[in-house]
Amino acid sequence: MFINDLFSIFLLMEQSIIFISIACLLSLSVLFYKYRTGVVFRIGISIAIIAAYSGLTVDFFNYSHLFLGDLYEVFIIIAVILGIILVFICGLYLSKTIIKPINRLIYHSQQLADGNLVLDLEEWDKNDEIGKLYESFRKLVSNLGPSIQNITLSSNSMNHVIHELASDVEEINTSSEEISVITQQLSHGAKKQSEMIDNSLTQIDNLIELFETKLNDINGNATQIESIASQVNMLALNASIEAARAGEYGRGFAVVAENIRQLSANTKGTVDGVKNTTESLESSVSISIDNIKSSLTILATVSKNTANGSEEVSAATEEQTATTEEINARAQELGNVANQLEEFLSFFKI
Template sequence: MNLFTKTTAWDERVKNSKATNIEIDERSKERLIFLGITKETLAHVQLAAEVVEPYKAEIIDQFYENIVSINHLKGIIKENSTVDRLKITMEKYLDQFLQAELNQEYIKTRMLIGEVHSKINLTAEHFISAHHLLVQYITSIVMEKLYKKKSRMIDAVIGVQKLAAFDQQLIVEVYAESTFKGFLFGISDMINHTTQLDTTQKLIEGMEEQINETHSVSSATEQMSASIQEVSDHAVKVAENTDEAVQSAEQSKFVIDEALHAIENVGTVYDDVVSKVDNLDEEIENTQEVISVIKDIADQTNLLALNASIEAARAGEHGQGFAVVAAEVRKLSEHTKEQIEQITANMTSLHTVSSQVTTQIKQTGERVDQSVTGARTAGTELMNIISKMQSISQGTNQIAAMSEEQASTVQEITNRNTVINELSTDLQKQAEETAKIIFDLSKQMDHYRSTFFATNIRLESKDIIRVAKTDHLLWKWNIYNMFLGLESIGAAEVISHEACRLGKWYYGNTSADFKDHQSFHQLEAPHQAVHQYAKIAVECFEKNDSVGARTALHQLETASSTVITLLSELEK
């Protein structure tokens, strides 16, 4: 205690000066004031550098020897870098620390350290422990080398501790912010992906359509079953009628065969008739020759009777008897001649009739031949008809059997369709339950995401853009789930485009780098449209105007997509 009560009291060295003469950004200046860091403090660190510099390599070697003795830390190094590379980085850090030129570049390097440690998942606990170990090495060397110069030693040690505390505070703060942002944006990305699961409504509607279709299929299968049964009944009747027709055709074939046999017998009789008619013609011709001879004899008899009459007249009375005989002979001759003429006329008529009969018999013969040929052809065709009718009968029987199988298949389709209907109904319920689970999960993630904003982490413009993306996707998501009956939103809850997080950033003190960007100027109109269509969608939904609500939702999605695209361009 005597050390701090002689010339320089300890409270003089550590008291808060409530000001600093180091020009730096306001946030860092607050830390410097809190820790009491001034240019004099930096000068004391530079004094410490004079005695520490020769031991820098030894400090670094000892530091990493202790670090790699911890398996967890050794694993992080192996996964992300090497000890040799880290030693080079540590040398740069020590050089910058001992030079104690506290400016924006110095602060930027410390912030980078915090960001890197957050990315490689080095915990703040391990970092602080390791940093304290480094400060121990430095202060131990300072105390060992300056213990004879107590005032300089104390100033140097306190300067090192103050600047090290500033480094720790800055690095840990950036580490915490980076870690929190990592969690925040990780949750935001999860929410962004979750809001893309907007197919539930289509799935539910699809299941509803599928259920309706199954009803239609059931109705159609019932009608089909009835039609198939009717076809089967007709097929059975046709088969029965075909069997009867086959039997009738076979009976007809028997009759035709009998008729064909009779016609063939007729042909045989016809041949006999033709032969006899030919004989008749020959007899008629022979008879005509005999008649001609008889006529010649009659003529000669008549001539003789005439001569006898002449001779009897010459004989006088002695020739009267002979004259009587001659007169009788002449009468007989004349009578014979008349009979011969009559017979000749009859024979001529008979010959004419015989010729006509012969002609008709020949025609009849030709027709008999045609009838025989036709009968044989008819028999052959009838056999073909019988064969075809038997095939038809078999095919009809097969149709009847197939109809029964088809009816069985249709019944199976009906049964399967009933199962599909039940499964569709279950799937629809599961889709609704899944939609609720997903929406509840998104609400929980958004609630967890909101807790990060209460940690007072600094959100730069790029961070606000990422957050705004999620905000707008959530707007669309909540409106979408309102249609599913999972969210309740009133028109009054839809805030203006100026009051939301993006609006406050857009109309606030935004960096000129963003304000001069073309995408920034294009952002206002679609952003305003998002809130406008959201309000219209809610109002239409409250009025049960589903068509108007869905139209507004579609317009909201279009405007939101434009906003997201422009924000992505700004983020780059």
């Protein structure tokens, strides 16, 4: 009888150890299911089958309680201590394989949110989900820095182009003022009639030459502005591409790049208007010159045609002045956009 009881005690001790181990390993298998899919989960299922096979039922616990008494309680305490040690070991493993890389990702994400792109991200040798997430974040940071640098260079180039555009607009305004002065001189010379015909002819020839020169200058400046607008459009397109590569971080900048592209297109349209205006102006002046030369024999007709031509030139110069003012306003808008872009990019530390 004593031998049978002793055998039952040892059997109960063995099954209790199996029960505690199964409980801990099942908890561990559920906890690691997403990170070690397959192996640990199958181990947990296998142990669960062993537990079912070992016959751990309510009747067994009642039976063991009747035969063991205090020894059963002591053994349960030992099994619980072993389970706590096992859970502690599992916690250390979790801390090393999951919590540590997650904390590292949180730290680098905070640095990135503060605009710091100079991050020392070493490669992670794990190939689990956490390792893949860390490696994706590392590639994102490594690609973001060069993208911001390219955008900064593009912004500086665009700002330089805008300054040149403003300078060209100022030259056009100066030319318009000179043309206005010339037309006033033409009108004044036409009123002197016959006694100043010879002097007026010489002066008109000189003014015609100067006027043609100014028209050529205006056409040259308009061509240059058109080229600058095309370059700005190309820069805006490149900026849109870089913003698209930046993903969510570059969404706001993509809107700015599109606005710059639209402003560039408007500038090109304005330049085309300037060219049309200068061509119309040149045609009007040419007609006025032909009328002046054909009417030299009639002093009154010469004076009248000269006055009319001066009025046409004055109207054309006023139209050109309005056009150049619009170009100047567009250039200022582009300058404001460039300044906002530089202010935005200054947030990042490259």
